[in-house]
Amino acid sequence: xxxxxxxxxxxxxxxxxxxxxxxxxxxxxxxxxxxxxxxxxxxxxxxxxxxxxxxxxxxxxxxxxxxxxxxxxxxxxxxxxxxxxxxxxxxxxxxxxxxxxxxxxxxxxxxxxxxxxxxxxxxxxxxxxxxxxxxxxx
Amino acid sequence: xxxxxxxxxxxxxxxxxxxxxxxxxxxxxxxxxxxxxxxxxxxxxxxxxxxxxxxxxxxxxxxxxxxxxxxxxxxxxxxxxxxxxxxxxxxxxxxxxxxxxxxxxxxxxxxxxxxxxxxxxxxxxxxxxxxxxxxxxx
Amino acid sequence: xxxxxxxxxxxxxxxxxxxxxxxxxxxxxxxxxxxxxxxxxxxxxxxxxxxxxxxxxxxxxxxxxxxxxxxxxxxxxxx
Amino acid sequence: xxxxxxxxxxxxxxxxxxxxxxxxxxxxxxxxxxxxxxxxxxxxxxxxxxxxxxxxxxxxxxxxxxxxxxxxxxxxxxx
Numbered sequence: 351x352x353x354x355x356x357x358x359x360x361x362x363x364x365x366x367x368x369x370x371x372x373x374x375x376x377x378x379x380x381x382x383x384x385x386x387x388x389x390x391x392x393x394x395x396x397x398x399x400x401x402x403x404x405x406x407x408x409x410x411x412x413x414x415x416x417x418x419x420x421x422x423x424x425x426x427x428x429x430x431x432x433x434x435x436x437x438x439x440x441x442x443x444x445x446x447x448x449x450x451x452x453x454x455x456x457x458x459x460x461x462x463x464x465x466x467x468x469x470x471x472x473x474x475x476x477x478x479x480x481x482x483x484x485x486x487x488x
Numbered sequence: 489x490x491x492x493x494x495x496x497x498x499x500x501x502x503x504x505x506x507x508x509x510x511x512x513x514x515x516x517x518x519x520x521x522x523x524x525x526x527x528x529x530x531x532x533x534x535x536x537x538x539x540x541x542x543x544x545x546x547x548x549x550x551x552x553x554x555x556x557x558x559x560x561x562x563x564x565x566x567x568x569x570x571x572x573x574x575x576x577x578x579x580x581x582x583x584x585x586x587x588x589x590x591x592x593x594x595x596x597x598x599x600x601x602x603x604x605x606x607x608x609x610x611x612x613x614x615x616x617x618x619x620x621x622x623x624x625x626x
Numbered sequence: 627x628x629x630x631x632x633x634x635x636x637x638x639x640x641x642x643x644x645x646x647x648x649x650x651x652x653x654x655x656x657x658x659x660x661x662x663x664x665x666x667x668x669x670x671x672x673x674x675x676x677x678x679x680x681x682x683x684x685x686x687x688x689x690x691x692x693x694x695x696x697x698x699x700x701x702x703x704x705x
Numbered sequence: 706x707x708x709x710x711x712x713x714x715x716x717x718x719x720x721x722x723x724x725x726x727x728x729x730x731x732x733x734x735x736x737x738x739x740x741x742x743x744x745x746x747x748x749x750x751x752x753x754x755x756x757x758x759x760x761x762x763x764x765x766x767x768x769x770x771x772x773x774x775x776x777x778x779x780x781x782x783x784x
Contacts, residue, residue, distance in 0.1 A: 362502070363501055363502055363505040363518070364500070364501055364502035367501040367518075367520055371522065371576055372522075372576075373524065373525040373575050373576055374524060374525060374526070375522055375524065376521075376522075376524050377519065377520075377521060377600075378519070378520040378521075378522065379517060379518070379519055379520075379593075379596070380501070380505075380517070380518040380519075380520065381515065381516070381517055381518075381589070381592075381593075382505055382515070382516040382517075382518065383514075383515060383516075383589070383705050384509065384510075384513055384514075384516065386511065386512060386513065386514050386587075387511040387512060388512070399704070400634060400635060401634075401704070402632075402634050402678070402697055402699070404681050405678055405681040405682070405697070406704070408681050408682075430704060430705075437511050438509055438510075438511055441704075441705065442704065442705045449524075451519070451521070451600065452597075454519075455517075455519075455593055455596070455597045458517070458593070459590075459593045462515075462589065462705060465704055465705050466702070466703070466704060466705045467702070468683075468702065469702060469704045469705075470634065470678070470697075470699050470702055470704075471702060471703070471704030471705075472634055472635030472636070472700070472702060472703050472704070473703045473704065474635075483635050483636040483639070483700070483703070484703035485673060485701045485702075485703040486635065486636040486672055486673060486700055486701050486703075487671055487672060487673055488673050521784050537783070538713060538714060539713075539783070540711075540713050540757070540776055540778070542760050543757055543760040543761070543776070544783070546760050546761075568783060568784075579783075579784065580783065580784050600784060603783055603784050604781070604782070604783060604784040605781070606762075606781065607781060607783045607784075608713065608757070608776075608778050608781055608783075609781060609782070609783030609784075610713055610714030610715070610779065610781060610782050610783070611782045611783065612714075621714050621715040621718070621779070621782070622782035623752060623780045623781075623782040624714065624715040624751055624752060624779055624780050624782075625750055625751060625752055626752050
C-alpha cells in the first residue's frame, strides 16, 4: 500500500502512522521534517514551499515504489506540505512499515534522502532582511 | 528534554511526536513497535507485557540520556505499554529530534536496540494452543 | 523553434514569470539550456539545472518539437 | 542466608510465584544464582539470567546481606 499526498493543509503524524499500520509489521519508522528556526546562524521567520505538483506526486510515488521493493516494506506513506509554513510546522512525513524493524529504519532513510534529491519541490527561507531559495546556488 | 512513560493505556504517536517538537530540530524520527500477527509462522492471538516498573523506567531514562549525549539529540521520548495487547496495538514508541536528520535515524535506532537489550520488560505470545515467553530460551 | 517554458522556484525569479514562450535555435533540451543561459546568465550560477517534459526528467539529448511544454527544474529542496 | 526474591516473566513461572523467601549458602549474587539453579533446574535452560538489587543490574560478585530484596531478571523482551 502506497499513500502519496501533496497538501496545502497541516500534515498529521497520527494519520501517516495509521496509514501504514499492518498486522504483519514488526516495525514502523516515521520521519517528520519540521521547519527549523535558523540556518547558518540566521534566524528564519518562515519557509515558503512551492511544488511542480503533478510531477512531485509522480516522483514521490516512484520513491515509495522503490522503497517498497528495495526494503520489502509492507506499506509506505509520503505526505508533503506546500505553501507558507511557520517554525515547527511539519513540511514532510514519511512512514514505512516493514516485517522487521531494522529494514524500517533503512527504508525510511532511503526515502527521505531520495525525496530531497529528486522531487520537484522548492523551499524559500524568509529572513527579516531577505529571502533565499534553499540549495539553489553552490 | 526527556519524557519516559510506562503505561497500561494505548500509546499515542501524535503525542510522542509533539513531545519532541523543537524549533531547532531539522529531523525527527519516530519508531513505532506494533503487535505482529505471527511469529515463526504461528498465529499470535495477543501479547501480554509485564514490566519490573521502577527499574524499567530507570533503564529507559538511561537509554534516553545516552541517546541525547551520543547523538546530540534535542529531545527524546520513550513510551512503553504494559498489559494485554491485541494485534496492531502499539507496544512501544521512541521519538528523537536532532538538529540534522541523519543523526535522528541513528539515535532512534540506537534507542530501540538498547531498549530490547536492557529494559526489564517481558512479553508473552499467546497462541490458540499455548503461550511462550519471548526470547526466554536459546 | 518556439516552445512553452514553465519555471518554478528560483527559475521563476530569473525569468520574471511563471510561463514564457521562448524562441531559440535548436531542437534538444541541451540546446534549449544553452540558449536560456545565454539570454538569462543567472541560470549559469545555479547548482544544477534540469528539465522535465510530460512530468519526467529529460536529458540533454531529448528531442524537442515546436509548441512543446518544457518545465525548468532548478535545484530541488523539498523535505 | 535468607533473602527475598522477586520474579518476573518466565522466572515467575519457574518459581511458581512472584515473591519468595529463599535460603541458601553464600553471600553473593553468583552464589544465589547457583543455589537457585540447583533448586529450580529450569533456570539453567534460559538464554540468560540476570539479577537486580535496588533497581540496578548487579554482577556475580555483588555482596548480599540478610533480608535483601533481589529481583530475578530472565531474558528481557520489551519493544
